[in-house]
Amino acid sequence: MELIKEIAVLESGRSAWQAMEQMINSGIQDAFFVMDVGEIVRRHHEWKLKLPSVEPFYAVKCNDSPMVLEVLNALGTGFDCASEGECAKVLAMGADPSRIIFANTVKPASHINFVAKAGVATLTFDNEEELYKIQALYPSAKLVIRIRCDASSAQCVLGMKFGVEVEDAFPLLETARALGLDVVGVSFHVGSGCSDPPVFQRAIQAARGLFDAAKRIGFEFTLLDIGGGFPGNKDSSLDNIADVVNSALKEFFPVGCGVRVIAEPGRFYVASAYTLATLIHSKRRVKNKDGTNSFMYYINDGIYGSFNCLKYDHAVVKPIPLKRSKANKEPAIGTIWGPTCDGEDQVTGPLMLPEMEIGDWFVFENMGAYTLPISCGFNGMPVPEVNAFADEKTLLELKNITTLNKKNDL
Numbered sequence: 001m002e003l004i005k006e007i008a009v010l011e012s013g014r015s016a017w018q019a020m021e022q023m024i025n026s027g028i029q030d031a032f033f034v035m036d037v038g039e040i041v042r043r044h045h046e047w048k049l050k051l052p053s054v055e056p057f058y059a060v061k062c063n064d065s066p067m068v069l070e071v072l073n074a075l076g077t078g079f080d081c082a083s084e085g086e087c088a089k090v091l092a093m094g095a096d097p098s099r100i101i102f103a104n105t106v107k108p109a110s111h112i113n114f115v116a117k118a119g120v121a122t123l124t125f126d127n128e129e130e131l132y133k134i135q136a137l138y139p140s141a142k143l144v145i146r147i148r149c150d151a152s153s154a155q156c157v158l159g160m161k162f163g164v165e166v167e168d169a170f171p172l173l174e175t176a177r178a179l180g181l182d183v184v185g186v187s188f189h190v191g192s193g194c195s196d197p198p199v200f201q202r203a204i205q206a207a208r209g210l211f212d213a214a215k216r217i218g219f220e221f222t223l224l225d226i227g228g229g230f231p232g233n234k235d236s237s238l239d240n241i242a243d244v245v246n247s248a249l250k251e252f253f254p255v256g257c258g259v260r261v262i263a264e265p266g267r268f269y270v271a272s273a274y275t276l277a278t279l280i281h282s283k284r285r286v287k288n289k290d291g292t293n294s295f296m297y298y299i300n301d302g303i304y305g306s307f308n309c310l311k312y313d314h315a316v317v318k319p320i321p322l323k324r325s326k327a328n329k330e331p332a333i334g335t336i337w338g339p340t341c342d343g344e345d346q347v348t349g350p351l352m353l354p355e356m357e358i359g360d361w362f363v364f365e366n367m368g369a370y371t372l373p374i375s376c377g378f379n380g381m382p383v384p385e386v387n388a389f390a391d392e393k394t395l396l397e398l399k400n401i402t403t404l405n406k407k408n409d410l
């Protein structure tokens with residue numbers, strides 16, 4: 001993919017939002033995304049500023065679009081891959097295998113064989129059976145033990161499926177030792193969309209305990225992976241988690257201690273970069289018992305498309321009405337529905353909205369995380385296309401780094 005060629009330039013002073021309005025005014029009928037590339041670049045700068053000692057390995061599962069991966073590749077992040085397919089995608093861009101962590105603790109044998117061949121060295125595990133598999137297929141792998149440390153509240157809990165309980169971690173390391181495997185560090189994931197920043201302190205402290213215990217059986221750990229869980233929406237801030245992480249690292253893994261610290265941010269990088277525009281193609285008036293009207297609006301994307309995030313990511317979405325019709329009617333209760341024939345294909349419950357007409361639009365911000373990779377074309381409904389935009393400053397920055405990368409390759 002020729003990165004820069006695929007990005008449309010925003011005229012000076014114009015925003016991705018204005019580009020979206022222009023597309024709507026041009027008569028487009030399909031639902032579509034605008035992607036603000038500058039947002040990803042700004043996020044990267046924010047990460048570097050606020051978590052300077054933590055190297056980001058972007059979680060590809062969150063949004064595996066070639067554009068996102070190419071931009072992050074140019075910016076020099078690492079990648080957290082969950083499968084052979086994700087590793088292959090990242091490697092095909094020319095990323096060095098050392099920039100990948102295969103961070104799925106349960107891996108099909110064929111995927112392990114693939115990464116062994118490709119030279120992806122770092123793999124996570126959290127159970128004994130996985131160790132036997134790795135010993136048989138890829139005994140020289142650099143292994144990272146994933147411990148469980150759940151946030152008290154998170155949008156998506158992961159601990160019920162992944163991570164060895166902290167009290168069971170040491171016996172697992174003893175097994176790895178007995179099998180002659182090379183364990184190099186500890187990882188955790190507190191839960192995606194974490195709203196309990198202090199959990200990072202508890203998890204980093206638990207990891208420190210395991211680093212020390214591992215030393216007793218001859219392991220010299222050099223890698224700490226603090227996982228994901230960082231917020232990504234426009235109105236969110238990295239500050240609270242960054243403060244906790246920075247002070248816990250200072251206490252338990254001070255600079256110069258010989259430990260490389262990485263993280264696997266997903267939604268942090270991409271959520272706010274994507275805005276989805278959906279057309280109201282149908283409308284139904286419902287007579288309420290008290291004589292008032294409410295309305296059902298049918299839009300051209302739903303839970304089998306981008307709004308799968310309502311089910312799988314437990315997302316809460318907020319429609320922004322974009323009226324094109326002139327008629328100015330009283331606000332009324334409205335519900336928003338997806339386009340398929342499934343009764344469950346509902347995007348929002350009852351909301352007080354300006355009365356909308358067929359041909360008006362609902363816009364949804366923060367739609368870049370855990371949306372597109374899971375979408376399907378159920379009922380023959382198309383998955384919205386993505387239109388990437390960047391301002392001139394962002395494009396220049398990307399151009400400079402891609403030329404630099406090319407020079408380094410020589």
Ligand SMILES: Cc1ncc(COP(=O)(O)O)c(C=O)c1O
Pocket residue numbers: 059062080103104158189191192193194227228229230264265266267268
């Ligand atoms: C292993 C792993 N790492 C990283 C992530 C990304 O998490 P987030 O989007 O919360 O940063 C996930 C998300 O499920 C994950 O499973």
